[in-house]
Amino acid sequence: MEYPEFPARIDHTVLGPETTVSDVYRVLDEAEEFGMNACIPHCYVTEATEYAPSVRLVTVVGFPHGQTSTESKVQAATTAARRGADEIDVVANIGRLKAGEDDAVRQEISEIVAGVTVPVKVIVEAALLSDAERDRLSELVVEADADYLKTSTGFAPVDGETGATIPDVEAMSEYLPVKASGGIGSYEEALAFVEAGAERIGASSGKRSRPNIGARPISSDQLR
Template identity: 65%
Template sequence: MNESELAAKIDHTVLGPETTVTDVERVLDEAAEYGMNACIPPCYVAEADEYAPSVTLATVVGFPHGQHATGAKRDEAVLAWEDGADELDMVLNIGRLKAGETEAVREDIEEVVAAVPIPVKVIIETALLTDDEKHAACEAVAEADAAFVKTSTGFADGGAKVADVELMSEYLPVKASGGIGDYEKAKAMLDAGAERIGASSGVEIVADFRDADN
């Protein structure tokens, strides 16, 4: 894997509650410079699409807890797509999953997937789930015809773990996110089967790769 191939696997991310449009423009500039994608809050998607139309742009739906009503998630997804999002990262309804309501979880995801013609990645928040619940979540995501299953929002304790990526990759392509701050951690996730990395440290990951490669 060369540098450009690595960069294309990184969703360079800024999603904190204090994120400003200046923060978003910085992330977009860095994504454009290094060849990464960007993942930003939905309120900035239209501005971001105009500011950096060449950057693959992801945003979030039902973030960060997944407890929005299904209709709200669907409408949020459609608006994001209309504003220029290329991909969506939606949060699965974790409470319903933990209650064993897997059909409701699947239907929630299906509504969003069916509403937009762009890839939907589904965040299952692995740090909050047992292994049995992780399997149930991945099954629901796959049955709902989503494009990816994703480890974490970054807002729960704990982030991406190799064992979780290995489990999840049995079902769908995996986006590993949460606590990935350098190339060593990113490489471990990619080696475990991840096809995408979500990180606020995209620049550092690519820089670490350059140092390791030299």
């Protein structure tokens, strides 16, 4: 991949519980400088769109556990889109999936998708799922007409794993475009995920230079 194409694949992210509006402005500045998207908390969408209207803005719904009500998720998604969010990353209800409530999982995602005109990525939290559950959820997301699958919130560690793995991305990319996020710590690792089928990479706050290219630095302090 040519370097100029890579930043546009990054959703430059700040989603921690202590995130302030100043943190959001910093991430927006970096995203604008390096040609990335920005992924920020729902509560800062209005400020973000006013501050950096040229940056493609992603926000999260049902984050990080996915267990708010369907009505709350739909309202949050529609409100974010109305306030200027360009994409919605929504956390699936993993508890309902594990309980075998597939119809409820599918219906919830369908209602969110139907409520907005912007792309919807569904976070499956793959580290918490068996391969069979991951594939079943991927099928439900396709049936619900969402646009992307996303590996992880980055907040659900299991045996040291918090998110993306190459096997998960390879499997999920058979269903929909994939956003890989969680534990990707370098440009080389990020590129490996792209080569495995990821269309987007989640990246946490900060900046790190892309090695061995002698060009502009690529953003990310820790690609997530």
